[in-house]
Amino acid sequence: MILSMIPALSQASSSAVILQYHHVSDKTPRITSVTPETFKKHMNYLAENKFNVIPLVDAVEALRSKQALPEKTVTITFDDAYLSIYTNAFPVLKEYGFPFTIFVTPTPVDKNYQKFLSWEQLREMAQGGATLANHTMSHDHSVERLSGETEEQWLSRFRQDLEVTETRIQEKTGQSVKMFAWTFGETTPELRAALDDMGYVGFGQQSGAAGEYSDFTRLPRFPMAGIYGVNDFGIKVKSRALPVTTQSPDSSLISQDNLKPELELTLAKGDYQKKQLKCYASGQGELKITWLDEEMTHLKTQANKPLPVGRTRYNCTAPSNSGRHYYWYSHAWLRLTDEGKALD
Template identity: 30%
Template sequence: MRFKMTKTVAALNRERLRAVVFALIAIGLLFQSSCATLEVALKKAEKSLWQEKPPEPLQFQSDEYIVYRLQEGETPVTLAERFLGDEKRSWVIEEANEDIEFRENQVIIIPLKEENKGGLAIDGYQAVPILSYHHFAENCESHLCISASVFDQQMRYLKNNGYRVITMRELLGFMQYRHAIPKRSIIITIDDGYRSAYDIAYPVLKKYGFTATLFIYTDYVGVSKSAITWDQLREMEVDGFEVGSHTISHCDLTKKMTGEQYQDYLARIKREIFDSKQIIDKELRQDTFCFAYPYSRYNASVLNLCEQAGYKIGVTVDRGGNAFFKDPLVLDRNQILKSYMYAFMANLKTFNKFSLK
């Protein structure tokens, strides 16, 4: 009887032990489940925190400027088209954010108003160099000829050093105090109408995203294999190049012929000035507004006739830059005659110091 009772107590103890073990296991499983649930919750919260809506790109806007946070793939060109209405005004955004890398989440300034239309500063004023070329070849002997390799080197220098090639039309707007232009603006011109302007200079200029103004004398167009053609000029105009007059025959407009009376002289130079414009206007379907004086020679009669003909800009080969207040009918140009880079660089001055204090 005692043995039976002892066995029963032992059985009960085993059952109690088993129950305690099961309870501990259940509690452990419950705790483990709670920890797993907490961990999942934390991960969800962390993920939600990182997936919060990114900052709005438009940080601030007034009538004068925008503070903007760049989004992926945005560039000064796309921003200029969106906010300034013209992708060609990307320089406005670039100059307002000098030394800033355009990358995602970078905050930049976008000016909305024209500033400093005349390029004036307290220590001086902006000047626009106009570079004058004539002929190009693979190898040159004439001082008016620039080799293809040297021309490429010069254009690469302009591109790598922040110079911006503008058009005569843009220069005219600047000189009429209608709009600002880039700080390091220059203009490239090519005189006479040699075929090399199309064969050599044109591809190089396109390579660097530049344009030029060609001054042609109409008697020379298409007369030989060394002369540019009207079709080539039309092609270049489609790419943003401009064409101006260099008279009909490239004569010295200030010089009377032997035995020529003054009235006959005036009539002759009037034909050179007026008729060349009419020929170019008809061939290229444009209103020619710029004129280059052959041999850089002009006088009061020539200037008067140019104005009557409707030219807005006249260029010489007197050295120097052009401020907005310069007479637009007698602009300076720098002839590029030597192949040395230091000589080329000396023609690129875009700011004249002049203290206004």
């Protein structure tokens, strides 16, 4: 039971930070990689600063049940089942005794692709503290529809892929935790509704801590790759969830007639400095914030210039009243090509 796995609370929090890694290598694309040296520094930071590193399933259960977590609670995840997780990350994780989750794409594992893990290695890591979860069979763009495909057919294809992937992981490892990471962090309200209907928890690639108000079909994770997490790792792992109770629009998709989308947020009370809240857009810097009420609980913000094809994020942050933490919220936007395709 989760109650026995979480230590007595000296300082309680309603947030958990979920870290997302792909490659742990200096020979893979920088945009999806951290070097082994950086990964070692990250884990050493967590250990030396006495972070509470727990399994992802336990963090999710605590958040959903509104059970207080210890301050500085972190969970570690990897996407895609790359070989470098086994060769470069697993020895470090074993050294520190940290549990972790791998979101597995079975097709390259089944086909013995060179840079991917084997089922034997995945089972070995499962015995050493890894949770194995769902990341689609072949890492396709779930948001894309096939030519002539109806919405019902599209959602049926997504559901079938989810079931086939979960069955394959269970057949090969014995695990079935019904947790799912969106490929490329891309999703839509229709896909999320299907995921929720099937009893899964979903995870995105938008930054921020997860909290009691988070959407459990697209929980935030901090991407750790390239420039991200190298110089500001300590700030991110100490962050807390900005208490966003409602968001509009609900979708990430933007259309040609709305290339500077407006985001509206409603905030609950919390230990953050409202007057210091700032929002930023990828590649655009700081955005203007307009408060829509005197109590400063409802705001809107908008891009300064049209968003490009691909993925963009609005990040909103505010310091805590003590100045020791940042409260963080991120929304991912997705602009498809004119042909309705998503970029890799």
